[in-house]
Amino acid sequence: MMELTAFDKALLNLLQGSLPIGKLPFAKMAEELGTDEERVISRLRLLKDEGCLRRIGTFFDSNRLGYGGTLVALRVAEGKVASVAEAVNRYPGVTHNYEREGKFNLWFTLLTPNLETEKEILSEVEALPGVERLLNLKTTKKYKINVQFQLS
Incomplete structure (x- = not known):
C-alpha cells in the first residue's frame, strides 16, 4: 500500500466534502490546493x-428517482468469494459490495427501478457458482449518514 503524501491527504479531504460542480471541477480543486x-x-x-x-x-436520492433498495447477504463457498464478488459488481445497481466474516460472507446493496428487476438480478446472483444461500433484506426505512475521513 502506498504512503499518502500531505498533498494526497489534502486532496482526499477536499474531495470528500466539496467536489465542485462545473466544467472543470479538478481545475477548481487545484486552485484551492495551490x-x-x-x-x-x-x-x-x-x-x-x-x-x-x-x-x-455524487449521491442521489434514489427513492425520489423511483428506485428501491435492498441489502443482500450471501453465503459463498470458500474459494468462490472473489469470483462471486466480481460477478455481482457487474450489475449497475450494486453500490457497495463487501466481504464479511461469518456464515454470510459477502454483502452488497442493490438499487433497482422496480421489484421485477430486483427479483431478476437476485435470481441470477443466487444461481452463481459458489452461492450457497441468499438473504434479501429489503429496505424499510432509510438512514443516511455522512462519513468523511479527515486525513491529517
Whole structure:
C-alpha cells in the first residue's frame, strides 16, 4: 500500500466534502490546493490505481428517482468469494459490495427501478457458482449518514 503524501491527504479531504460542480471541477480543486489541474488528476488516478480511492461520484436520492433498495447477504463457498464478488459488481445497481466474516460472507446493496428487476438480478446472483444461500433484506426505512475521513 502506498504512503499518502500531505498533498494526497489534502486532496482526499477536499474531495470528500466539496467536489465542485462545473466544467472543470479538478481545475477548481487545484486552485484551492495551490497547484494545477494536471497534478490533481494524476494524483487521483494514482490513488485509484493503488486502491486508496474507489470511485468519484455524487449521491442521489434514489427513492425520489423511483428506485428501491435492498441489502443482500450471501453465503459463498470458500474459494468462490472473489469470483462471486466480481460477478455481482457487474450489475449497475450494486453500490457497495463487501466481504464479511461469518456464515454470510459477502454483502452488497442493490438499487433497482422496480421489484421485477430486483427479483431478476437476485435470481441470477443466487444461481452463481459458489452461492450457497441468499438473504434479501429489503429496505424499510432509510438512514443516511455522512462519513468523511479527515486525513491529517
